[in-house]
Amino acid sequence: MTEFFLGIDIGTYETKGVLVDTAGAVHATARARHGISTPHPGHVEHDAIDVWWSDFTSVSRELVAQLNPGDEILAVACSAIGPCVLPVDSQLNPLRPAILYGVDTRADEQIADFERRIGRDEIFRRSGNTLTSQSAGPKIAWIADNEPAVAEAARWYMTSQSFLVAKLTGEVVIDHATAGYYHPFYDLTDGCWDLSGFTDILRVEQLPALRWSSDVAGYVNAAASAETGIREGTPVLTGTSDAVAEAVGASVMDDGDLMLMYGSSGYMIRVVSEPVADNVLWSAPFAFPDSYVLAAGTSTAGTATRWAADVLGLNDAAGDAAMFSALMDLVHEAQPGADGVVHIPHFSGERTPFHDPGARGVFTGLSLTTGRAELARAVIEGVAHSVVAAVSAYTDIGLRPKRVMAIGGGTKNDVLVQTVSDLLGFEQNCAATIGAAYGDTILAALGLAITTKSDIRENWVAIDATVSPRSHDDPTVETLRRAHGEFLSTYTALRCARSNEEEKTE
Structure with a gap:
C-alpha cells in the first residue's frame, strides 16, 4: 500500500x-x-x-x-x-x-x-x-x-x-x-x-x-x-x-527566500517575517502563520522570446523546442552586450518597478552592422534587464534575498539566467519542480504534519542547476552593467517624453 x-x-x-x-x-x-x-x-x-x-x-x-x-x-x-x-x-x-x-x-x-x-x-x-x-x-x-x-x-x-x-x-x-x-x-x-x-x-x-x-x-x-x-x-x-503554491513547490517558505519565476511573464515572491508596505512591491500574507510576502512582476518574459523567434523568421514547424534552439544558436553568435544594442521588452506595458501600462518595446544602439544575432541577443538580455529592475526593488529597501529559487521554462535559457545572476550578484538555484500542483501536495503534507519544511528543502525539491554570478570585475559583467544603465536611462527618458506630450494635449 x-x-x-x-x-x-x-x-x-x-x-x-x-x-x-x-x-x-x-x-x-x-x-x-x-x-x-x-x-x-x-x-x-x-x-x-x-x-x-x-x-x-x-x-x-x-x-x-x-x-x-x-x-x-x-x-x-x-x-x-x-x-x-x-x-x-x-x-x-x-x-x-x-x-x-x-x-x-x-x-x-x-x-x-x-x-x-x-x-x-x-x-x-x-x-x-x-x-x-x-x-x-x-x-x-x-x-x-x-x-x-x-x-x-x-x-x-x-x-x-x-x-x-x-x-x-x-x-x-x-x-x-x-x-x-x-x-x-x-x-x-x-x-x-x-x-x-x-x-x-x-x-x-x-x-x-x-x-x-x-x-x-x-x-x-x-x-x-x-x-x-x-x-x-x-x-x-x-x-x-x-x-503562492508555485513558491511552496520550489521550497520558498522561509524569511529571505525568493522565488524567481521565468514564465511568459516574470513573477517574484520574497518571504518576510512581518508585513512590509511598499509603494513599488505588492504586500500580502503568505501561506503560513507569521509569514508574509513582497511580490513583484514583469509583464513580458517568455512572450518576448516567442516574438523574437517570429520576427526573425525562425521556423516553428518542427515544434517549439526546435524553434527555441534555433533562436539560442543565434543568441550565442553575438557577444554579451549585443554589440551595443539594448532592448526594452515592454510590449504590454510594465509592472514592477515602473507600474507603467503605457510603456512599449524599444531597441537602441542599432547600426548598419547590427544583424539577426545581435537582435536576438538583445531581446534575451532585455528580458534579463527587466527582471533585474524588478528584483532590485527588494535590494532598494534593504531586503536582499538570502536564497533564490528560479523556476519556469526560462531557466532553460542559459544566457537569460546567467545575465540576471551577473547583474544582481545572486546565485540562483534552478528548482526541479512541476509547478503549483506540486506545491499543493507540499501544503497537504505539512498540514497533516507528515513532513517538515527542512525535509521539503533537503529531500523533496531537487536542484537542476546552480547559476553563480561572474566576478564583479569581469569585463563581461562591466559590459552588461553599462547596458543595464542604458536600459534604465532610456526608459526614464521615454516616460518623461510621454508625460510631456500628455501635458501638451490636456
Whole structure:
C-alpha cells in the first residue's frame, strides 16, 4: 500500500494535477485544457462549473484511476488563479461567471470611488497596497453597481480555490494569502476583514472564513466523492493561489527566500517575517502563520522570446523546442552586450518597478552592422534587464534575498539566467519542480504534519542547476552593467517624453 497526496492547480488556460507519495516522489500527473471568456472589452471570466469544477473532477478521476488496490490519498489540496470574484447563493450555485484576477480591468470607476470614500492613504495603511485591477474589492462593488440582482442574491463572494474547497467539503473558507488581495477589505497588519466605509456594498458574513493555506478546511463529502472519485472523509486543505503554491513547490517558505519565476511573464515572491508596505512591491500574507510576502512582476518574459523567434523568421514547424534552439544558436553568435544594442521588452506595458501600462518595446544602439544575432541577443538580455529592475526593488529597501529559487521554462535559457545572476550578484538555484500542483501536495503534507519544511528543502525539491554570478570585475559583467544603465536611462527618458506630450494635449 502506498499513501499519496493529491494536488490540483487551476490555471488561466490549463488545469494540472499530481499524485505525490509521502517521500515527495511524483507517481502520476494529469491535465485538462480550457479557455477564458471575454464578453466585453476589459472583462475576463471563467465559468466556475464548466471550467473550475469540471476540470477538477476530470483530473481527479484520471489520477484516482491510477491508484493500485490498497493505495490511499491522505489529503487533497488545490490552488487556482486569484484573486477572483465569484458570487454564489446559499447552495453554492454560481450567480454569474467568475471575474478573474488582474487581467480583468472592468472596475476602474469603482477604484476611483473607493479612493474618494476613504482616501488613498487609508487604503494603503489598511491593505499595504494601492488599488489596481488585481484588487478584488472594487470588482465586488462593480457587481453591486451593475448587477444589483446578483448582489442581492449573493450569500458569499468566493475566489477560485474557495469554490473548489466548498464544493468538496461544504466549508466556505479563504486563505490569508489570497484574502490579502481583496483590497481594501483585508487589514494586512491585523490579519482580518475590515469593511469600514464599505458596509453599504458588502457584509462581512458574505466573505469566507479566514484560514491558513495548510489548515485542514474540511473533509470530502458524499456528493463530491461521487463526482471526483476521492474517498469520502478525505481531508481537504484550505489551499491558496497559484503563485503562492508555485513558491511552496520550489521550497520558498522561509524569511529571505525568493522565488524567481521565468514564465511568459516574470513573477517574484520574497518571504518576510512581518508585513512590509511598499509603494513599488505588492504586500500580502503568505501561506503560513507569521509569514508574509513582497511580490513583484514583469509583464513580458517568455512572450518576448516567442516574438523574437517570429520576427526573425525562425521556423516553428518542427515544434517549439526546435524553434527555441534555433533562436539560442543565434543568441550565442553575438557577444554579451549585443554589440551595443539594448532592448526594452515592454510590449504590454510594465509592472514592477515602473507600474507603467503605457510603456512599449524599444531597441537602441542599432547600426548598419547590427544583424539577426545581435537582435536576438538583445531581446534575451532585455528580458534579463527587466527582471533585474524588478528584483532590485527588494535590494532598494534593504531586503536582499538570502536564497533564490528560479523556476519556469526560462531557466532553460542559459544566457537569460546567467545575465540576471551577473547583474544582481545572486546565485540562483534552478528548482526541479512541476509547478503549483506540486506545491499543493507540499501544503497537504505539512498540514497533516507528515513532513517538515527542512525535509521539503533537503529531500523533496531537487536542484537542476546552480547559476553563480561572474566576478564583479569581469569585463563581461562591466559590459552588461553599462547596458543595464542604458536600459534604465532610456526608459526614464521615454516616460518623461510621454508625460510631456500628455501635458501638451490636456
